[in-house]
Amino acid sequence: NAGVTQTPKFRVLKTGQSMTLLCAQDMNHEYMYWYRQDPGMGLRLIHYSVGEGTTAKGEVPDGYNVSRLKKQNFLLGLESAAPSQTSVYFCASRNRVSVNQPQHFGDGTRLSIL
Amino acid sequence: SQQGEEDPQALSIQEGENATMNCSYKTSINNLQWYRQNSGRGLVHLILIRSNEREKHSGRLRVTLDTSKKSSSLLITASRAADTASYFCATGMNRDDKIIFGKGTRLHILP
Numbered sequence: 260n261a262g263v264t265q266t267p268k269f270r271v272l273k274t275g276q277s278m279t280l281l282c283a284q285d286m287n288h289e290y291m292y293w294y295r296q297d298p299g300m301g302l303r304l305i306h307y308s309v310g311e312g313t314t315a316k317g318e319v320p321d322g323y324n325v326s327r328l329k330k331q332n333f334l335l336g337l338e339s340a341a342p343s344q345t346s347v348y349f350c351a352s353r354n355r356v357s358v359n360q361p362q363h364f365g366d367g368t369r370l371s372i373l
Numbered sequence: 374s375q376q377g378e379e380d381p382q383a384l385s386i387q388e389g390e391n392a393t394m395n396c397s398y399k400t401s402i403n404n405l406q407w408y409r410q411n412s413g414r415g416l417v418h419l420i421l422i423r424s425n426e427r428e429k430h431s432g433r434l435r436v437t438l439d440t441s442k443k444s445s446s447l448l449i450t451a452s453r454a455a456d457t458a459s460y461f462c463a464t465g466m467n468r469d470d471k472i473i474f475g476k477g478t479r480l481h482i483l484p
Contacts, residue, residue: 263415290470301461301476302416309470317471349415358465359404359423362472364415 261285265350265365272340272372280335280368282350289355291333292362293317293325295346302349308333309355340372377405377462377475385481392449394478396462397442404465405438405445406472409458416461419447449480457482 263284272278282291289310294302294317304317308327322344324336333352337344347369351362380395396405404423408416422429422438422445429436435448449456459479463472 292471294474299476302474304471304473307471315470351416358469359421361406361418361421362416364408364417366413366415 263350263352263363263365265348265368267368268366269369270371272337272370274340274342274372276340277336277338278340278370279337280348280350280370282333282335282352282365283331284333284350284352284363285331286352286354286363287330288352288363289330290353291327292351292353293323293333293335294349294351295319295344296349296367297346305335305348342372344370345372346370377464377473379460379462379475379478381478382476383479383481385483386452387483388452388454390452392452392456392480392482394447394460394480396445396447396475398445398462398464399443400466402440402464402466403469405436406463406465407434407436407445407447408461408463408474410461410477411458419460452480452482454482454484456480 292307293305306325311330326334350365353362354360377398406421407419433450438445459477461477463474465472
């Protein structure tokens with residue numbers, strides 16, 4: 260049981276470069292989320308999706324774009340990376356059955372922007 | 374904006390002792406969840422308590438919820454070295470697709 264898989268696990272970018280983080284889940288979950296975790300800040304929601312083809316902004320969406328072309332995949336893009344985007348990025352998914360469902364997390368992507 | 378606020382920020386106890394951490398929040402909720410994060414790993418869901426529940430148990434975990442005080446507590450009994458981790462509370466609002474995390478409590482179990 261893979262659950263939620265994030266790729267890559269680590270990446271170092273130069274300022275201005277672009278990249279895409281991939282999240283894949285095999286639980287047939289409708290909802291998917293992207294968070295960033297910074298020291299002392301907890302997890303903050305970047306973007307989320309409630310189904311294939313739909314996305315919505317979270318608390319800190321600026322500088323990021325997302326796409327949900329397939330139900331099992333949720334992509335997070337950085338068009339022009341900035342040092343402030345150095346962080347650990349987590350993807351999560353959950354069932355749509357009710358709001359009282361837990362989220363399932365991947366192990367994160369550690370991203371450094373130089 | 375952070376909805377939940379855990380207290381204390383860090384806690385060190387001897388193995389075998391009980392660990393208690395608290396979470397306070399600001400607005401009405403539908404549920405409150407606790408997650409654990411081991412170093413370098415993703416979050417793992419521990420327990421969810423609904424707004425109409427006051428107490429819930431799962432193994433060595435006991436969660437209480439006081440909606441009048443807008444607070445929750447997580448008790449881990451008979452702590453073990455493997456319990457060393459960060460613990461986060463997260464609140465789900467009514468009819469919302471999102472949950473909001475607190476900043477977490479770092480728990481260290483001393484041998």
